[in-house]
Each structure stands twice: as structure tokens, then as C-alpha cells.
Amino acid sequence: MIILDRALEKREQEGRPIRVGLVGAGFMGHSIALQIANYVKGMRLVAISNRTLSKAETAFLGSGVSEMARVENVSQLEESIAKGRPAITNDALLLCQAEGIDVIIEATSDVEFTAQVAHGAINSNKHIVVMNADLDATVGPILNVYANRAGVVMSGTDGDQPGTLMNLYRWVKSIGYRPVLMGNMKGLLDFYRTPDTQKGFAEKYGLTRKMATSFADGTKMSMENALVANATGFGVGTRGMYGPKCKFVNEAKDVFPLEKLLNGPSGIVDYILGAEPGPGVFVLGYDDHPHRKMYMEYNKLGEGPLYVFYTPYHLSAWEVPLTAARIVLFQDAAVSPLGGPVCDVMTVAKRNLKAGEVLDGIGGFDTYGMIDNAEVCRKENLLLMGLSEGCRLRRDISKDRAITCADVELPNNRLIHKLRADQDAHFQAPKAH
Numbered sequence: 001m002i003i004l005d006r007a008l009e010k011r012e013q014e015g016r017p018i019r020v021g022l023v024g025a026g027f028m029g030h031s032i033a034l035q036i037a038n039y040v041k042g043m044r045l046v047a048i049s050n051r052t053l054s055k056a057e058t059a060f061l062g063s064g065v066s067e068m069a070r071v072e073n074v075s076q077l078e079e080s081i082a083k084g085r086p087a088i089t090n091d092a093l094l095l096c097q098a099e100g101i102d103v104i105i106e107a108t109s110d111v112e113f114t115a116q117v118a119h120g121a122i123n124s125n126k127h128i129v130v131m132n133a134d135l136d137a138t139v140g141p142i143l144n145v146y147a148n149r150a151g152v153v154m155s156g157t158d159g160d161q162p163g164t165l166m167n168l169y170r171w172v173k174s175i176g177y178r179p180v181l182m183g184n185m186k187g188l189l190d191f192y193r194t195p196d197t198q199k200g201f202a203e204k205y206g207l208t209r210k211m212a213t214s215f216a217d218g219t220k221m222s223m224e225n226a227l228v229a230n231a232t233g234f235g236v237g238t239r240g241m242y243g244p245k246c247k248f249v250n251e252a253k254d255v256f257p258l259e260k261l262l263n264g265p266s267g268i269v270d271y272i273l274g275a276e277p278g279p280g281v282f283v284l285g286y287d288d289h290p291h292r293k294m295y296m297e298y299n300k301l302g303e304g305p306l307y308v309f310y311t312p313y314h315l316s317a318w319e320v321p322l323t324a325a326r327i328v329l330f331q332d333a334a335v336s337p338l339g340g341p342v343c344d345v346m347t348v349a350k351r352n353l354k355a356g357e358v359l360d361g362i363g364g365f366d367t368y369g370m371i372d373n374a375e376v377c378r379k380e381n382l383l384l385m386g387l388s389e390g391c392r393l394r395r396d397i398s399k400d401r402a403i404t405c406a407d408v409e410l411p412n413n414r415l416i417h418k419l420r421a422d423q424d425a426h427f428q429a430p431k432a433h
Contacts, residue, residue: 004322007329015281017044018328019081020321021095021118024107025059027206028131031317032107037063040321046081047071056088074098096120101325103127109211111135111362115416118154120145127153127327129320130210133162134214134362137226137345138386139416141337142423153327156335159319162227164311164336165281169232172309176292177285180261180306182228184221184271184279185249191400193217193367210363217361219369219385222345225269225373229343231335234267235419236343241268246275249282253306261306265345269343269371279292282310286384289303293299340427342372346382346402353397359408361389367403381405387417 011017020036022029025048036045037060049054053070056386060068069080071087074097080087081100089095095104096117104121106114110252114132121128123145129135136143138154147154157163165182172179195202195209202212214220222240229235237260243272244255252272260268261284272282288340289295301307326332347359347367360366364383369385377384383391385404390411397403410417 004319004325004329008325011040011042013330015044016323018326019044019046019077019102020037020422021047021049021098021101021104021418022059023049023095023104023418024108024141025055026208028139028317029107030055030059030062030206032105032320033059034063034202037065037319038340039318040057041282043321043325044303046226047077047087047089047095047098049095050091051090051354053088053090056090060086060088078401086337090118093120096126097119101126102328103129105131105320105324106127107131107136108321109208109327110193111138112414112416113390115135115139115419119146121416122150122152122154125150125152127155127324129155129157129323131157131160131222131224131316131320133160133227134386135416137230138221138384139419139423140227140234141230141340142419142426144337144427153331153333154262154336155185155319155323155327155333156227156231157314158326158334161221161224162231163319163323165228166231166335167308168283168311172285175303176384177287177307177309178189179232179283180267180286181252181256181283181284182225182234182267182269183252183274183284184225184273185280185282185310185363186218186221186243187278189243191217191348194350195363207251208363210361213220214363215412216368217363217368219345221271222371223385224300224370226341226343226345227273227335229269229371230337232267233338233342234269235373236371237268237270237374239269243271243273246272249275249280249310250278250302250308251303251314253284253308254346256284258267258306269293279314280310280314282308285309300418318423340423343371344374344377344382344384345369345371346377347385347388349399349401349403353393355393356391358392359388359393364389370402384420385407387420390414394420
């Protein structure tokens with residue numbers, strides 16, 4: 001959104017910067033801190049929370065902030081903010097509860113922890129940007145209901161694939177083309193990658209091994225495309241998506257079943273594998289008006305009526321502050337569900353599993369996530385990947401078999417399970433007449 005730069009400059013000139021509380025000081029959180037502290041006018045990072053407090057301190061120091069206060073309660077945090085002194089804490093809920101913070105950016109990867117932070121922010125009437133696609137894909141629709149009731153905005157982020165895709169989708173619609181496919185450009189997909197195989201990659205870039213694994217085994221892509229599906233009403237054409245190989249993104253218009261794109265009730269979400277220039281996202285847009293076809297051919301976009309629009313990069317940490325600005329200044333979410341879930345991500349065995357084993361969740365050794373239409377997941381009673389961690393198997397499960405809810409015992413007292421139950425009840429309840 002180009003108007004954001006001037007809106008933020010105005011806030012800077014007026015001495016009314018947007019005050020951000022950041023939860024998480026890992027690779028992504030550290031990068032966000034650096035960006036806000038040094039490159040975003042009209043915005044201040046007033047507090048960082050991290051369960052390991054020293055990482056919060058390191059994130060500030062690495063951003064050029066040398067003085068900060070360690071706080072242990074809300075009053076200490078509010079006093080620090082009032083004095084203009086950045087604060088660090090190991091209690092994320094303090095950021096949700098304190099006055100003087102306009103928006104929370106949640107930048108952790110643990111689904112249960114993110115659920116607690118998102119729920120806490122909404123209950124405290126605070127806007128929140130959620131970078132955890134796994135949480136958003138699993139219970140984003142019900143959290144969005146709660147946010148709307150509270151008069152705040154919960155949003156996915158610019159710069160991640162879903163936000164970049166949604167910006168492109170809105171632009172394609174704004175110039176008069178009908179989006180019929182929204183896609184990810186994937187360089188690698190191997191369902192059987194593990195934290196051991198991804199160890200080197202994770203260490204090189206400061207990621208957790210489980211996060212790196214979720215990128216490679218397809219779970220993260222399924223989660224991200226579920227967000228896009230829920231934000232647009234698009235489904236999938238087949239379980240796991242088609243995912244054809246391409247050398248260049250422009251080939252995308254020729255490698256998907258046209259009848260699925262044009263004759264269904266909505267478009268589809270999908271991906272292409274190995275295409276240049278990656279890593280990015282693309283939208284297939286349709287229009288068959290003769291004059292518009294001639295214009296697009298003149299501009300070297302092909303003969304139509306299907307056209308490829310793409311963004312060849314996504315810059316999560318650099319762009320997430322823009323999402324914070326969007327929702328504070330314009331109440332405009334980058335990614336937000338239209339209603340109930342359109343797609344969900346099921347849990348599939350990565351290896352032969354034995355009864356009694358406890359599943360290690362997203363990015364682990366045991367399972368990978370695969371997207372399907374939510375109605376299918378519901379009918380087959382499939383265990384959602386975002387709910388899988390800590391589940392104990394009741395029976396043996398063979399490799400590549402989808403795990404059902406009947407196959408497992410759920411862990412007790414997890415907020416993520418309660419939120420999903422609330423979501424199912426809310427969106428499946430009969431409508432009043």
C-alpha cells in the first residue's frame with residue numbers, strides 16, 4: 001500500500017508514532033526489531049517479549065538500542081513506555097494488557113503459545129499481526145470473529161506468501177481481471193524431510209530445525225495456502241494441490257486444468273514447483289474482452305484470456321511493520337478470513353507410526369501437513385496438523401496415511417483445541433431464520 005509511507009511520515013511529523021509490542025525475538029523477531037528501529041518512520045518498537053529474556057535484549061542491542069528496562073508487571077511496562085524507554089520481558093501477556101501499545105506483532109512459531117497471545121491481545125482490545133500461519137490456518141476464523149466483536153483487527157502479514165498473494169489478488173481484481181488461481185512458487189518439496197536433514201539449513205539462517213523442516217516437507221505451504229483459501233473462498237482442485245513443475249512462472253497458465261479454474265464455484269489455490277523467478281507468488285487472472293486481449297498482447301503478457309501476474313519475492317520481516325501500520329491507521333487486514341474455514345490442513349504419517357507414540361507436531365519426524373477442502377476434512381474426521389502435537393496414537397498408522405481424530409487421544413487443557421471446538425460450533429450451527 002503506497003499510501004502507507006505518507007501516512008507514517010505524517011505520524012512522525014506529528015510526534016504520534018505507532019507503538020508496537022513485539023512477541024518473539026528469534027530470527028524473524030530480531031529482523032523485525034532491526035527494521036522498525038532503523039527504517040520505519042512513524043513507528044516505535046516500545047517492548048519485546050521473549051521467553052528467553054536474553055534474546056529480547058539481544059534483539060534490541062542488534063538494532064542499535066543500548067538502553068532498555070526489564071519489566072515484570074503491567075505497571076512497570078506502562079511506566080517504561082511513558083518514559084520513552086524500550087522494555088523487555090519474558091511475559092508476552094504484559095504486552096497485550098499494557099496501555100501505550102497500539103498493536104502486537106506475534107512472531108513465534110509455537111501454535112499453542114501463539115493462540116494464547118492472540119487470544120490475550122483480542123481480549124485486551126488490541127490489534128494483532130500474527131506471523132504464525134499454522135495458528136491462523138487452524139483457528140484464524142474464530143479468532144477473527146472474536147476480533148470483530150472486540151472492534152480490533154487480527155491480520156496475517158505482508159511479506160509472507162499469503163499477504164503478498166492477497167495484495168496481488170486485490171490488485172488483479174482492481175484492474176478488472178477475475179482471479180481464478182492463487183499460487184505459491186515452490187523450489188523444493190519433500191514430504192519426508194526431518195529436523196535431521198534440515199539441520200544445516202536451520203543453523204545457517206538461525207531457524208529452529210522444526211521450522212526449517214516445515215518449509216521443506218510442504219506443511220508450511222499447505223498452511224499458507226489455507227490462509228489464502230479462507231481469505232478468498234477459493235478451494236483446492238485435489239487433495240494436496242496439483243503442484244506441476246515449471247521452468248518459468250509464465251508457464252503456469254498452461255499447466256492447470258482450465259475447467260477447474262473457469263467452471264467451478266470459485267477459483268483454486270495451488271503451487272508450481274521449480275519455476276523462476278522464485279521464490280514468489282502468482283495469480284492467474286481471466287478476461288476475454290477482445291480489446292483487452294489486444295492490449296495485453298501489446299504489453300507482452302500473452303494472447304489470453306488467461307494471464308499470469310506474479311511477484312518474484314516476499315520480504316516478511318521488512319514488510320510486517322507495514323501490516324501493523326495498515327491495521328492501526330486504516331483497519332485494513334493484509335490477510336483475514338471471510339468466514340468459516342474453506343480449506344484445512346490434515347495430518348499425514350511421514351513414516352510408519354506405532355500405537356502409543358506421541359506425535360511431535362509441525363516440522364517434526366512423525367508427520368507432514370497436507371491441504372484439502374474443509375468439508376472433506378470434516379466428513380473424514382481428519383486430525384488437523386495444527387492440533388496434532390502431543391496427540392497419542394491409539395493404533396498403528398502406515399506411512400502416508402491421513403490420521404483421523406479417532407486414531408488419537410488428544411492432550412488435555414490446550415487452548416488451541418478449545419478454540420477449534422468453538423470454531424466448529426460457531427460455523428456449523430444452524431442459522432436462525
